[in-house]
Every structure is written in C-alpha cells, then in structure tokens.
Amino acid sequence: MSGKTVSLxxxxxxxxxxxxxxxxxxxxxxxxxxPYDYPMGQTCCGQPAFNSGYRRDAAAAAKHFIELFEEAExxxxxSGSCVYMVRHHYPELFADDxxxxxxxxxxxxxxxxxxxxxxDELGIIDVGAEFPGSVTYHDSCHLSRGLGIADQPRTLLxxxxxxxxxxxxxxxxxCGFGGTFSVNYPEISIAMADEKIDNILDTxxxxxxxxxxxxxMNILGRISRRGEDVRVLxxxxxxxxxxxxxxx
Amino acid sequence: MTSxxxxxxxxxxxxxxxxxxxxxxxxxxGKGAMALWAGMEDKDMRKRVKKSRMKNFEHLDILLAELAxxxxxxxxxxxxxxxxxxxxxYTLEVARKNGVKRVVKGKSMLSMEIAxxxxxxxxxxxxxxxxxxxxxxxxAGDKPSHIIAPCIHMNRRQIGELFAExxxxxxxxxxxxxxxxxxxxxxxxxxxxxxxxxxxxLACAETGHISLVSNEGNIRxxxxxxQVHVALMGMERIVATLEEHRETVQLLTxxxxxxxxxxxxxxxxGPSSANDPDGPKEFHLVIIDxxxxxxxxxxxxxxxxxxxxxxxxxxxxxxxxxxxxxxYNSPYCGPIGAVITPLxxxxxxxxxxxxxxxxxxxxxxxxxxxxxxxxxxxxxxxxLAYGSDRWNTRQHNPAEAYAFTLWRLxxxxxxxxxxxxxxxxxxxxPFVHKNKMIxxxxxxxSGWTDGRDLPPIAKRTFTELWSQxxxxxxxxxxxxxxxEI
Numbered sequence: 219m220s221g222k223t224v225s226l227x228x229x230x231x232x233x234x235x236x237x238x239x240x241x242x243x244x245x246x247x248x249x250x251x252x253p254y255d256y257p258m259g260q261t262c263c264g265q266p267a268f269n270s271g272y273r274r275d276a277a278a279a280a281k282h283f284i285e286l287f288e289e290a291e292x293x294x295x296x297s298g299s300c301v302y303m304v305r306h307h308y309p310e311l312f313a314d315d316x317x318x319x320x321x322x323x324x325x326x327x328x329x330x331x332x333x334x335x336x337x338d339e340l341g342i343i344d345v346g347a348e349f350p351g352s353v354t355y356h357d358s359c360h361l362s363r364g365l366g367i368a369d370q371p372r373t374l375l376x377x378x379x380x381x382x383x384x385x386x387x388x389x390x391x392x393c394g395f396g397g398t399f400s401v402n403y404p405e406i407s408i409a410m411a412d413e414k415i416d417n418i419l420d421t422x423x424x425x426x427x428x429x430x431x432x433x434x435m436n437i438l439g440r441i442s443r444r445g446e447d448v449r450v451l452x453x454x455x456x457x458x459x460x461x462x463x464x465x466x
Numbered sequence: 467m468t469s470x471x472x473x474x475x476x477x478x479x480x481x482x483x484x485x486x487x488x489x490x491x492x493x494x495x496g497k498g499a500m501a502l503w504a505g506m507e508d509k510d511m512r513k514r515v516k517k518s519r520m521k522n523f524e525h526l527d528i529l530l531a532e533l534a535x536x537x538x539x540x541x542x543x544x545x546x547x548x549x550x551x552x553x554x555x556y557t558l559e560v561a562r563k564n565g566v567k568r569v570v571k572g573k574s575m576l577s578m579e580i581a582x583x584x585x586x587x588x589x590x591x592x593x594x595x596x597x598x599x600x601x602x603x604x605x606a607g608d609k610p611s612h613i614i615a616p617c618i619h620m621n622r623r624q625i626g627e628l629f630a631e632x633x634x635x636x637x638x639x640x641x642x643x644x645x646x647x648x649x650x651x652x653x654x655x656x657x658x659x660x661x662x663x664x665x666x667x668l669a670c671a672e673t674g675h676i677s678l679v680s681n682e683g684n685i686r687x688x689x690x691x692x693q694v695h696v697a698l699m700g701m702e703r704i705v706a707t708l709e710e711h712r713e714t715v716q717l718l719t720x721x722x723x724x725x726x727x728x729x730x731x732x733x734x735x736g737p738s739s740a741n742d743p744d745g746p747k748e749f750h751l752v753i754i755d756x757x758x759x760x761x762x763x764x765x766x767x768x769x770x771x772x773x774x775x776x777x778x779x780x781x782x783x784x785x786x787x788x789x790x791x792x793x794y795n796s797p798y799c800g801p802i803g804a805v806i807t808p809l810x811x812x813x814x815x816x817x818x819x820x821x822x823x824x825x826x827x828x829x830x831x832x833x834x835x836x837x838x839x840x841x842x843x844x845x846x847x848x849x850l851a852y853g854s855d856r857w858n859t860r861q862h863n864p865a866e867a868y869a870f871t872l873w874r875l876x877x878x879x880x881x882x883x884x885x886x887x888x889x890x891x892x893x894x895x896p897f898v899h900k901n902k903m904i905x906x907x908x909x910x911x912s913g914w915t916d917g918r919d920l921p922p923i924a925k926r927t928f929t930e931l932w933s934q935x936x937x938x939x940x941x942x943x944x945x946x947x948x949x950e951i
Contacts (some may be wrong), residue, residue, distance in 0.1 A: 262877045281878075399822070400911050
C-alpha cells in the first residue's frame with residue numbers, strides 16, 4: 219500500500235450539506251490505515267463558475283485551490299466532477315499562463331476521485347464493509363464519461379458483504395443536475411431527474427448510490443419531494459458500513 | 467420571465483405522445499450507435515475521419531476550387547453564395563430562366579437554414595418535399611423536430627388523419643398503406659416537376675461529385691427526373707478524396723440509422739451527356755457560406771464544422787430526449803443545434819440553447835467524428851458571461867455576472883466564506899421543514915425548490931467537524947489555520 223498521506227479535498231457541497239460523506243471517507247481511510255490530512259481554507263473548486271462561462275472567476279478559485287494543495291502528496295475527493303474540473307479544466311483556464319499551467323497540470327496529476335484512488339492507485343477492491351440491502355449505482359457524467367471511472371465503484375460495491383448490486387436502466391444517463399442548469403431550467407432538470415428516479419425505483423433497490431454528491435443531491439431532492447421510499451447514499455457511506463445516512 | 471425555450475420545453479415534457487416517441491428513438495438509435503462504435507473492428511476509423519475533416523479545413527479554399535473545377539469540367543455550374551440571400555437569389559434566377567413552376571425537394575437542413583422554400587413560394591413556385599417525413603411535416607404545416615426523423619413528434623394516427631384530410635384517402639394508421647398513399651401522391655409531383663432541389667451530404671473534391679444518401683429513393687428521382695437540379699451545399703461538407711468519402715459515408719449512415727450503408731447513395735456531378743444520358747439537363751451546385759467562414763476562422767469553434775449532420779447526438783442527449791426538437795426553435799436541434807444555431811444566428815439570440823444543457827458529454831461520445839460539443843457549449847457560455855467583440859455578443863446576464871463576482875470574493879477568502887456559511891445557516895432555520903429539508907426558497911432558489919427539496923447547511927460543516935473532532939493533533943499541523951487565512 220502507498221504510504222502517501224492523502225490530502226482530503228472535500229467538495230463544497232459535502233462540506234456544507236453532506237459532511238457525513240466526508241466523515242465516511244475518513245472511516246474508510248482509518249480502517250485501511252491510510253494517513254490523511256485536511257488542508258484548511260478549502261472553499262470551492264470553481265466548477266459552477268466554469269460551467270456557467272465565468273472563467274475569470276473560475277480561474278481565481280482554481281488559483282486558490284492550487285496554492286492550498288500544492289504541497290499535498292496526493293489529493294482525494296469524494297466527487298468525480300470536481301476531480302474532472304481540477305484535472306481537465308484547470309489547465310485550460312491557464313492556457314495562456316505557462317507557469318500556472320504547469321502548476322495546474324501537476325495538481326491534476328495527483329488528484330483522484332475516492333474510488334479511483336482506492337482501486338487504481340492502492341489496488342484495494344475490498345474495504346471490509348458491510349451493508350445489508352440492495353443498492354443500485356448511478357454513473358455520474360463527469361466521472362464515467364470524463365474520467366472513465368465506472369468499474370472501480372462497482373468493484374468496491376460488489377465486495378461489500380450483504381450488499382446486492384442491481385443495475386438500473388440507463389445508469390449512465392445524466393440525472394439532470396448540471397449545476398446552475400438545475401435552477402435556470404428547472405422543468406427540464408426535474409423531467410430528467412424523474413426519468414432517473416423511475417429507473418431507480420424499477421430496480422426495487424433499497425438505496426441508490428454514486429460518487430458525486432451533486433447528482434445525489436438532485437436525486438435526493440426530487441425523491442424527497444415525490445415522497446419515494448428509497449435511500450440516497452454516497453458510496454463512501456456504504457463503504458464505511460452505512461453510517462450517518464441522510465434521506466432515511 | 468420564462469423564456470420561449472423553457473415554455474416550449476415544458477410543452478414537450480408534457481406530451482406523453484412525444485415522450486413515448488423520444489424514448490423509443492433513443493432506446494433504439496442512441497443505444498444502437500453506441501453499440502456499433504463499441505463493436506467496430508476498425509477502432510481508429512472515427513478518429514481518422516475526424517482528422518481528415520479537420521485537415522481539410524486547413525486548405526478548404528483549395529479543395530473547394532478543385533471541386534468547382536471538376537464539376538464545371540463536366541458541364542455543371544457552381545455558384546459560391548456568401549449569404550442565404552445570395553443562394554436564394556441564384557436559385558430563383560435559375561428557376562426563372564427555366565420557367566420552373568414546381569420544385570421537388572430532397573431532404574435538406576440547409577434549405578431550412580436559408581429559408582429558401584418561402585422565397586420560392588413567393589415567386590409563385592410550388593415546393594414539394596419528397597422525403598416522407600418532410601412531406602408529412604409540410605402537409606401538416608409543422609416544423610421538423612429531428613434532423614433525420616423530422617416527424618418523430620407525430621404518431622401514425624395523426625399521420626393517418628392528416629393524409630385523410632390532405633390527400634383524400636380513406637383513414638388508416640397502417641404504415642405501409644400510408645407510405646403507399648404518399649408514394650402515389652409524390653410520384654405525380656416528381657414526374658411533373660421542373661426542378662429538383664436537394665442538399666449535399668458530402669462533396670468530393672478529387673472527383674467533382676456530390677453524394678446524397680437516402681432510404682426511400684426519392685432523392686434519386688428528384689435529381690434525375692426534373693430538367694434542372696440545384697444542390698445546396700454547406701461549404702464545410704467536403705472531402706478531399708474518394709477514399710475519405712467512403713469512410714465518411716460509412717460513419718454517416720451508421721450513426722444516423724445504424725446502417726452499414728443507406729439503401730441509396732446517389733453520386734451526382736453534372737448534367738446528362740451523351741455518355742451518361744440519365745440526369746438533368748442542368749446541374750447547379752450552390753456552395754453556401756452563410757456564417758461558416760466566421761466559425762472556420764475561430765479555433766475555438768472550428769471543430770463544429772466537422773459535423774456530418776447524422777443526428778446521432780439527438781438520439782442520446784437526455785435534454786433533447788425530454789424536450790424534443792421544437793423547443794430549440796431552429797432547423798438544427800439537439801446538442802449540435804445548441805452549438806451551431808448560436809454560431810450561425812446569434813449567441814445572444816440563442817442564449818438559452820447555450821445554457822440549457824447539463825454538459826453531460828453523451829453527445830461527444832456518440833458523435834461519429836467525436837466533436838466535443840460540451841466544450842463548445844462551455845465556450846459559448848464564456849462569450850455570454852463577459853461578452854465578445856469577435857462574436858458581436860454582449861454580456862447576457864449582468865446580475866448573474868455580479869453574483870459570480872461576489873462568489874469569487876468568497877471562495878478566494880476562506881474566512882469570509884466560512885462567515886457567509888454561518889450567516890446562511892442562521893437564516894435558513896425558518897425554512898427547514900420537518901423532514902429536515904428546505905422546501906421553499908425565493909428568487910433563483912425557487913428554481914430548485916419548486917420541484918425538489920434541498921438539504922440545509924449542516925449543523926456542523928465538515929470543516930468544523932474536522933477542527934473539533936478529527937484534528938487530534940493540531941500542534942502537528944502546519945502553522946496556517948483557517949482563521950489566519
């Protein structure tokens with residue numbers, strides 16, 4: 219196992235609304251004996267601004283992030299889209315600034331999504347978790363299409379004792395979140411979320427999980443409004459043994 | 467104020483008929499194309515064709531000159547139209563000289579882009595679409611809602627009623643019977659037309675021909691029966707060699723209809739001659755710019771010209787799959803329409819198309835030539851965010867820009883950011899419902915809470931939990947703490 223100390227990159231939504239996801243990640247790392255730290259001063263990676271076109275503002279957030287994490291050995295985040303932002307969009311943002319560009323590339327090269335880090339970097343496929351119940355997995359877009367991560371979370375889930383993984387129809391179809399899209403075009407966003415939720419319900423799984431809290435927040439928000447009886451859990455919560463669940 | 471895009475999107479979402487059609491379309495053609503790509507033996511083909519498309523743009527002028535020379539050598543006419551109006555003017559002049567009273571059309575998106583039909587009709591010329599889907603749309607006085615399947619929003623019952631009313635046949639919703647009725651009506655038009663007007667799927671510079679793919683045979687009739695054939699070609703639809711043509715057509719028909727090759731591929735390049743007696747007396751190729759040069763000149767958007775209009779991105783896009791094609795209010799709908807329409811017709815005017823997607827990336831995956839549409843959507847939003855002289859674009863939403871300026875102040879100063887969260891946590895209290903979720907917010911937040919609940923800011927953020935619970939060894943930490951930043 220790598221002796222590297224993981225710098226926790228806690229996505230802003232996890233920090234503010236779903237801290238239990240961050241705690242679950244810590245539980246998993248503790249169980250596996252992976253050292254970690256948490257650079258204070260984290261805010262937001264800048265993705266909302268970038269996706270809305272505000273690149274100057276996104277670049278300011280990126281610079282803040284790069285300065286904060288520059289000394290980290292390895293950076294791990296419980297969110298595929300934030301990792302995609304750091305890896306792919308940070309270098310774009312500094313295309314005209316060679317020094318910042320190379321710093322962005324260096325940060326990107328050591329930034330990993332949680333399941334990707336466990337499986338691909340550390341070669342861990344069983345985290346020793348237990349979860350009684352059936353689970354269906356949502357492939358978030360930037361994670362699956364952008365980073366090519368689809369097998370890693372499934373591998374980890376399949377090795378959770380007591381867990382039955384049931385695939386939903388169109389697991390890799392967008393849930394309709396899309397950042398500011400979700401509030402600017404709510405009718406489309408909700409129609410997409412409904413499609414996703416119908417596919418989740420068809421599996422009759424006890425819970426839906428994924429590696430991106432933003433998508434899960436969208437799914438949870440709509441499930442809660444519709445009054446459906448299915449739990450929404452970040453994969454870290456399942457891998458931690460299912461503690462601290464929201465949406466129950 | 468709710469934009470027209472949102473209003474029309476809501477209409478599409480609210481139509482069970484459209485939803486059923488879109489589901490079956492995407493389940494069949496979207497998944498089918500992805501399966502084709504996954505199973506393709508020649509894994510590099512898409513990359514290769516994309517590369518050739520992009521390479522040809524490097525010397526597009528030379529290729530177009532070669533094409534024109536070869537078409538002219540065979541007795542065809544070539545006209546370079548800078549604008550839609552130029553193309554219409556030229557075509558009208560050809561029609562006038564030949565005393566044209568009836569035009570039969572092959573399916574052409576470009577003909578809609580330049581709006582040539584109304585111009586012909588104003589000149590007293592009857593225009594008849596011969597592609598079955600487009601014919602149905604024309605009879606209904608409707609607009610196409612898919613690049614390849616224009617009447618995907620209609621079902622067979624509606625088409626049966628339409629034919630009963632417009633063609634005077636007995637009502638039936640049996641597709642073969644309906645197709646026969648259309649065939650009978652269209653044959654009469656095809657046999658008596660004075661001009662065929664088509665698009666151009668691809669033009670080959672080396673051989674000086676254009677090619678058109680179809681599955682109904684209507685294109686072949688429309689281009690050979692009338693005395694005059696006018697083909698409208700977007701200036702980017704060129705391949706250098708016949709070998710490039712072969713591969714590009716193969717990708718086109720696979721992506722569009724899961725076919726290794728369409729039922730008909732027509733190669734056309736000039737009028738009939740003694741050696742080649744089939745075909746029209748006159749052949750005119752109208753090569754149209756209409757805004758494409760401007761796209762070509764911008765490295766950020768040039769890639770979109772590689773599009774071969776297969777429509778595959780519509781067959782996978784989860785936004786198109788919910789709202790249908792009419793909401794885009796453009797001949798080009800779906801993801802490709804969301805990029806090309808603003809570039810051709812105004813970024814401000816079509817701001818909703820730039821912003822109304824989730825950037826999920828499915829369109830890029832399915833695209834036969836792997837065009838990065840999400841990247842260009844983000845680039846279009848960048849123009850809207852700050853304005854762009856090059857694209858004659860003004861800042862779209864000053865309030866939003868201001869909000870992001872404030873956001874920037876917060877996210878680059880963690881003490882302010884943390885304070886802001888604490889204030890938010892205090893003021894959210896009255897809004898937290900007994901299910902521990904926020905159910906109602908005002909202003910922009912209502913976009914979320916009108917249909918969804920929102921988890922509140924946690925009692926303790928992760929950062930607070932870390933300081934209080936997990937950071938057991940504060941002394942060992944670097945000297946920088948949150949308060950000092």
